[in-house]
Amino acid sequence: MCGPMNSNKRILAVYGTEMGSTKVEAKKIVGSWEEKENLAVELLEGNEAADVFDTITPKKYDLLVVFTSSYGDGDAPSGYGKFLYKIYEAAKEGNKPLSGLEHSVLGFGSTAYETFQNIPRLTDRLLGHSGSRRFLKRTEIDEMDDFEEIEGNIRAWRESVAKHCAEAKDTVSTPSVCEWTEPKSDVYEKTLGADGYEVGARPSQMGGLAFVPIIGAVAAFAYYRFYQEPEST
Numbered sequence: 001m002c003g004p005m006n007s008n009k010r011i012l013a014v015y016g017t018e019m020g021s022t023k024v025e026a027k028k029i030v031g032s033w034e035e036k037e038n039l040a041v042e043l044l045e046g047n048e049a050a051d052v053f054d055t056i057t058p059k060k061y062d063l064l065v066v067f068t069s070s071y072g073d074g075d076a077p078s079g080y081g082k083f084l085y086k087i088y089e090a091a092k093e094g095n096k097p098l099s100g101l102e103h104s105v106l107g108f109g110s111t112a113y114e115t116f117q118n119i120p121r122l123t124d125r126l127l128g129h130s131g132s133r134r135f136l137k138r139t140e141i142d143e144m145d146d147f148e149e150i151e152g153n154i155r156a157w158r159e160s161v162a163k164h165c166a167e168a169k170d171t172v173s174t175p176s177v178c179e180w181t182e183p184k185s186d187v188y189e190k191t192l193g194a195d196g197y198e199v200g201a202r203p204s205q206m207g208g209l210a211f212v213p214i215i216g217a218v219a220a221f222a223y224y225r226f227y228q229e230p231e232s233t
């Protein structure tokens with residue numbers, strides 16, 4: 001947590017990344033919220049958040065925002081699987097353990113993959129089914145889009161979260177703004193163990209040779225994002 005607050009909304013920001021670009025983007029957005037909006041934000045990688053999952057309650061936080069990519073066959077990026085496992089389990093519980101919280105997801109992915117946005121979509125659904133209220137529709141970033149379009153979509157989501165924080169209204173007991181099925185609902189179900197890996201899969205499985213030609217382009221995209229990282233983060 002840091003900085004004086006302009007609202008009483010305490011934010012937990014959780015990220016999942018494989019090659020680092022989502023982490024860079026998450027840090028830039030969180031930095032902007034802290035510096036320009038004076039918001040109080042705690043940033044954790046998914047598996048770190050899983051380790052303190054029992055503390056993710058309205059006692060400590062008001063908003064949960066999630067930034068994540070997908071890998072392999074719509075798998076969780078490394079460092080995020082344990083969090084995904086936790087919310088799969090939480091969604092099964094009848095007592096809705098995330099009740100009293102509000103969330104929104106910013107997903108990173110590529111329509112070059114059939115399992116486009118699988119982890120952001122599953123995350124959004126599972127958070128809702130765990131009792132959290134969706135205060136803002138999920139934004140799905142497609143790295144096949146133009147740079148300007150990507151930046152514009154990220155900015156719009158970032159500003160909408162800040163606007164929600166600036167509003168004094170108590171919205172947590174009102175219905176979600178939409179279902180998780182918006183903007184799209186195609187998902188490939190995952191069966192995870194507590195270690196965060198798909199049951200029966202090894203950590204090294206990455207989706208096969210079909211993806212090899214695309215890796216160079218993705219690496220270039222990730223490099224660009226690193227290059228953009230502010231020195232202070």
Ligand SMILES: Cc1cc2nc3c(=O)[nH]c(=O)nc-3n(C[C@H](O)[C@H](O)[C@H](O)COP(=O)(O)O)c2cc1C
Pocket residue numbers: 016017018019020021022023069070071072073074075077108109110111113114115116117118143206207211214215218222
């Ligand atoms: C091997 C491989 C598999 C991928 N699988 C998916 C996928 O299933 N769904 C998707 O939307 N994007 C997929 N992507 C694209 C990444 O999610 C995208 O490049 C993202 O921006 C990477 O973020 P990161 O650097 O934070 O991991 C894949 C990329 C690679 C290299």
